[in-house]
Amino acid sequence: MNAEDSMSIRSRAMAALIRATGDDPARLGLTGTPERAARAHAELFDGYDINPQALLAKAMEPADGYAGLVLVRGIRLYSHCEHHMLPMEGLVHVGYLPDSHLLGLSKVARAIEVLTRQLQGQERLTREIADIIEKVAHPKGVAVAVVARHHCITERGVRQTDSDTVTVVTRGTLDSNPGLRRDFLGLCGLAG
Ligand SMILES: Nc1nc2c(ncn2[C@@H]2O[C@H](COP(=O)(O)OP(=O)(O)OP(=O)(O)O)[C@@H](O)[C@H]2O)c(=O)[nH]1
């Protein structure tokens, strides 16, 4: 679908949603709202046309003797759950044990942002982040933890306002070596 078609579909959908809400998209305060909301929607879901793996691969460098754990902690997460299309927000922590190459630190956050600008499930997002790091850097181990609050849980439905969800994927030595796994969780503030 071309960009013009997709914006026109979004604008019409936003006007229909306003009507279904019980309001009138033609009233003064809502002038331009369907088009504005359509632009915001397109911006929040612009992760479909970018390849996160290619983005991550842009800034690789030789490990040059560094063989320790690399942790990129506290990457801001703002995404939308595929169940309700409501926001989920929180933090992503990424750790890997390099083999021959290091990843550009900013590219880790950039690649994650691409994945978050799609409809997501927290478990799938966690796995997809681990997948692309494995494919691009071929590290000895990789670990990804996501801590997120889902508005579908906190703001509606069961309304568990204090509940968050933690997901952890570990691969390679970060999975098989309990000490390394514990180090990762501890450095992320997730160990007992
Ligand atoms: N596993 C998983 N579940 C999620 C995620 N986001 C939302 N959900 C859940 O998806 C489920 C959808 O359940 P349904 O019964 O179809 O939807 P619902 O009637 O709106 O359910 P309630 O939220 O319980 O009111 C709910 O239990 C949500 O909490 C996620 O990222 N991962």
Ligand SMILES: [Zn+2]
């Ligand atoms: Zn949801």
